[in-house]
Amino acid sequence: MTRPTFVEALNTRPWLLADGATGTNYFQMGLVSGDAPEIWNFEFPERVRSLHRRFIEAGADIILTNTFGGNRHRLKLHNAQDQVREVNIAAARNARAEADAVNRPVYVAGSIGPTGEIFEPIGSMSHAEGVAAFAEQAKALQEGGVDVLWIETMSSEEELRAAVEGAAQAGLPIVTTMSFDTNGRTMMGITPQAFGALASSLGTQPVAIGANCGVGASELVATVLGITAARPDAHVVAKGNCGIPQYVDGHIHYTGTPELMADYARIALDAGARIIGGCCGTSPDHLAAMRKSLETYSKGTRPSIETVEQRLGAVSELAKGFDLAAAGAARRERRRARD
Numbered sequence: 001m002t003r004p005t006f007v008e009a010l011n012t013r014p015w016l017l018a019d020g021a022t023g024t025n026y027f028q029m030g031l032v033s034g035d036a037p038e039i040w041n042f043e044f045p046e047r048v049r050s051l052h053r054r055f056i057e058a059g060a061d062i063i064l065t066n067t068f069g070g071n072r073h074r075l076k077l078h079n080a081q082d083q084v085r086e087v088n089i090a091a092a093r094n095a096r097a098e099a100d101a102v103n104r105p106v107y108v109a110g111s112i113g114p115t116g117e118i119f120e121p122i123g124s125m126s127h128a129e130g131v132a133a134f135a136e137q138a139k140a141l142q143e144g145g146v147d148v149l150w151i152e153t154m155s156s157e158e159e160l161r162a163a164v165e166g167a168a169q170a171g172l173p174i175v176t177t178m179s180f181d182t183n184g185r186t187m188m189g190i191t192p193q194a195f196g197a198l199a200s201s202l203g204t205q206p207v208a209i210g211a212n213c214g215v216g217a218s219e220l221v222a223t224v225l226g227i228t229a230a231r232p233d234a235h236v237v238a239k240g241n242c243g244i245p246q247y248v249d250g251h252i253h254y255t256g257t258p259e260l261m262a263d264y265a266r267i268a269l270d271a272g273a274r275i276i277g278g279c280c281g282t283s284p285d286h287l288a289a290m291r292k293s294l295e296t297y298s299k300g301t302r303p304s305i306e307t308v309e310q311r312l313g314a315v316s317e318l319a320k321g322f323d324l325a326a327a328g329a330a331r332r333e334r335r336r337a338r339d
Contacts, residue, residue, distance in 0.1 A: 148175055
């Protein structure tokens with residue numbers, strides 16, 4: 001039987017389940033803070049493949065390669081900037097082997113994270129440098145056999161544009177997500193609604209756009225509501241953190257239970273997400289609960305922010321679309337005009 005392509009599955013399936021966390025699960029498997037998880041693709045390939053396998057067994061339709069920091073600028077922190085091709089090919093092959101070992105379609109997404117540099121005009125990274133770095137990584141992921149390129153956790157327009165332009169050189173479908181972790185905005189101030197408009201202006205159109213990471217399930221769903229309002233035509237990704245991180249007994253622990261993440265998956269579907277998964281703190285157990293929840297559910301009515309808060313937790317005022325600081329400034333300006 002011929003397997004549908006990733007884009008065919010995206011266009012015909014009511015939802016696709018993406019996998020969960022990489023880093024937080026690797027820490028439980030022995031990764032030491034400060035080490036590069038990407039080097040595990042060589043040093044501990046069985047650990048990498050084991051996590052992919054567990055997510056597939058939990059029901060993932062999409063698994064992301066262990067290459068979030070696989071560009072030359074991030075790898076330079078570990079003196080591995082000349083191993084971009086080797087790192088990304090090895091990671092893609094690790095994921096591909098596990099995806100191909102099961103008798104259902106599982107798609108391999110080549111994870112492409114930020115460079116860690118600030119782009120011009122605020123920083124020193126030029127557009128051309130960014131494009132070259134992202135193209136280098138994307139071509140290696142394509143060579144390794146990924147189905148789609150997955151640009152994630154972006155925060156600035158400049159880096160997003162460079163990433164998409166560079167990734168497009170590999171000739172694969174592109175998914176791109178931003179992280180809205182600063183009161184409903186990215187670190188560089190982009191709102192979900194602005195991201196929707198920005199994505200529509202890209203030279204190469206992503207097959208899906210959305211949000212990952214951020215501040216927890218409730219805020220992530222609020223972000224999805226903003227993106228889908230701005231781009232009702234788009235396939236949208238929801239890949240939220242598993243609750244809120246807390247420092248417990250020397251370790252970071254995420255508060256989200258499998259029950260919370262199961263409810264999050266249903267609400268994200270109602271909010272308009274087509275690809276639903278987990279980010280930091282999301283284990284295979286959480287993902288299995290999400291799969292079971294989605295399989296026994298039909299998309300319902302679009303949730304209100306009040307519904308999101310009741311079921312998943314508080315949402316910041318800015319994520320709701322209320323900029324209190326701006327509103328206060330406008331009131332002060334009106335008073336000055338009257339005086």
